[in-house]
Amino acid sequence: MGLEKNRLKEFRVKKGLSQKALGDKVGVSRQTIISIEQxxxxxxxxxxLKLSKLFGCRVEDLFDV
Amino acid sequence: MFAKPEWFKRRKYTGWGLTPATWQGWVYILFMIGVLIVFNSFDLSQGLRLGFNAFWIFIILIDLVDVLRNLKKDERDRIHEAIAERNAAWVMSFLLAMGLLYDLVLSALKQEFVVHPFLVIALFGGVVAKAFSNWKLGREN
Incomplete structure (x- = not known):
């Protein structure tokens, strides 16, 4: 089961983070960030939860169900 | 111990274990093998040679386990590894079961019981490992 879509890339770009930098901040690899964004x-x-806390938003703002 | 986890990565496409990810990993492997080769090139007593080889291989194994334990893996890596290991286990179990079946058919045809004990032990070991894993997982979460 997958999620419909997410706004991770949008939030990441707005915060000026690279995929690697975001991965390092939340403890996952760049490849994992790429897979989530896609x-x-x-x-x-x-x-x-870590991602939503980092971006200062609710989980449902980041991930659509 | 000596090797650092960041020098290696999990072997994905060519079996199990580790493969070097950086030049330091290659240097480490060459050094560990090099020491064995150099030591064995000296004219030493059989006992000393055996003792040193056992000690050095023990050091390598300890280091290998240490690196494997501390290898950086995120949740996606863990899921991928778990699915790949499960699939490998299924293929191995199927082939072991086929081997057992082959031995049983052969035994029936020859009217002589010739089942290789390793097939039975391997399958039984798998059953025990699965049962223990389920029991432990059930207790933990």
């Missing part, structure tokens, strides 16, 4: 990988709840 909707090929659904992150775990802890990772989704």
């Amino acid at each position: 909707n090929r990988y659904v992150p775990s709840l802890p990772l989704a």
